[in-house]
Amino acid sequence: MNIISIGYIGFETSKIEQWRSYGPEVMGFQIAPSPSQDPDSLYFKMDDRRNRITLHPGKIDRLTYIGWEVRNRMDFIAAIEKFKQHNVDITIGDQELCERRGVKELIRFKDPVGYQHELFYAQKWTPRSFVPGRAHGGFICxxxxxxxxxxxxxxxxxxxxxxxxxxxxxxxxxxxxxxxxxxxxxxxxxxxxxxxxxxxxxxxxxxxxxxxxxxxxxxxxxxxxxxxxxxxxxxxxxxxxxxxxxxxxxxxxxxxxxxxxxxxxxxxxxxxxxxxxxxxxxxxxxxxxxxxxxxxxxxxxxxxxxxxxx
Ligand SMILES: [Fe+2]
Incomplete structure (x- = not known):
């Protein structure tokens, strides 16, 4: 499975207002515009991708998904085949979810412990769009x-x-x-x-x-x-x-x-x-x-x- 890295990651938090100041002021993340489908969540940029770390408002502070990036559409199709061969339950992300994550296509699945994962290719990207939330030398993404x-x-x-x-x-x-x-x-x-x-x-x-x-x-x-x-x-x-x-x-x-x-x-x-x-x-x-x-x-x-x- 041609996975490169964790392309994006999502958490739920009861402290979204704290994150809104902490993210840029301490970590140097940039607050990206929230997609219209998800206006209450906080999307952080770390480079020219549309989003890398997302905080969703909720009652419990916890990891909600890990978004694994594969190289391209063909690797995505091959990954789906692989999951099917191994009888892993996958769901195909609909258009709205793809818009929220800023990707072309994604699937969702759980690991045997119960953590939620996603796998995607082609995340939205705008060259030279990253402006850190404070003076910062940048992130290696x-x-x-x-x-x-x-x-x-x-x-x-x-x-x-x-x-x-x-x-x-x-x-x-x-x-x-x-x-x-x-x-x-x-x-x-x-x-x-x-x-x-x-x-x-x-x-x-x-x-x-x-x-x-x-x-x-x-x-x-x-x-x-x-x-x-x-x-x-x-x-x-x-x-x-x-x-x-x-x-x-x-x-x-x-x-x-x-x-x-x-x-x-x-x-x-x-x-x-x-x-x-x-x-x-x-x-x-x-x-x-x-x-x-x-x-x-x-x-x-x-x-x-x-x-x-x-
Ligand atoms: Fe570590």
Missing amino acids: DERGAGHVVLMIPQESPELTDFLRNVMEFEWYGWGAGKGKTGFWRSKLNDKTSHDIAYGVAPGRMGVQHMGIFVEEVRDVGETYDLVRKKDLPLMMTLGQHTQDPHMSFYHFNPSGFAFETITELEPWHGDPFELNPEIMSVWGHEIVGPIIGPSVGAPEEVYPEQFGQ
């Missing part, structure tokens, strides 16, 4: 997309591993450092970063733990860090450099209670000729100064009551 996500799952799931490997055709990257309960995966066509998505076991709970956002310059990490400190926003981890990736980053909590990891690449990713077994997560920094799992993670019946509630 293009082939990297909106960034990476780390999701929690209530228990280990062999069905999920089978789905990611054999249906989505992701590349396995490895386990995270520490107790080894988080598995990292990369889209087939991603040769720029080690992972697009990771699933970690948090017994009895699910939800988004963090999202990684790539910025162009060290300065953008530093200036975001300064703003987070100045506004006294809660930190998860201080500045640091990861062991497995040549990344410098820090983690703080956004209004929805999951972390944004603001990342700069110190050098290009070296690839993964063999699987590493890191004994430490970071070579320096990344001091844990807040909870590792925020309020966005909870019992499945609390986070997704319509799916797991009584």
Whole structure:
């Protein structure tokens, strides 16, 4: 399945007004005009695509969909065939949904844990349309997309591993450092970063733990860090450099209670000729100064009551 990256991602939030100031002022996102079909939602641009991160008003702060981008229409058709071969339930996005997401065509499906995914090609794009919400050097999107996500799952799931490997055709990257309960995966066509998505076991709970956002310059990490400190926003981890990736980053909590990891690449990713077994997560920094799992993670019946509630 010729997936490039997470092209767009959507969350539901009870704090949309906080996001309206936080997005541009802290993260440097640009507020894009909301499509006429969805005037109450907040659409953020990170580059010349029409939207990368969308916040939809709702009662619960949670991830609502991950939009995987395939290269083109032919890859989209092939992906549909693949889902059918594996008896995955897919629904075809109607014209209205495609307009909301700003794409030519999309399908919707769930992974075996119950997270909602979408797959699309051809998102709306206007060259030189991106103007950051504050002075900012810009985000690395293009082939990297909106960034990476780390999701929690209530228990280990062999069905999920089978789905990611054999249906989505992701590349396995490895386990995270520490107790080894988080598995990292990369889209087939991603040769720029080690992972697009990771699933970690948090017994009895699910939800988004963090999202990684790539910025162009060290300065953008530093200036975001300064703003987070100045506004006294809660930190998860201080500045640091990861062991497995040549990344410098820090983690703080956004209004929805999951972390944004603001990342700069110190050098290009070296690839993964063999699987590493890191004994430490970071070579320096990344001091844990807040909870590792925020309020966005909870019992499945609390986070997704319509799916797991009584
Ligand atoms: Fe990350």
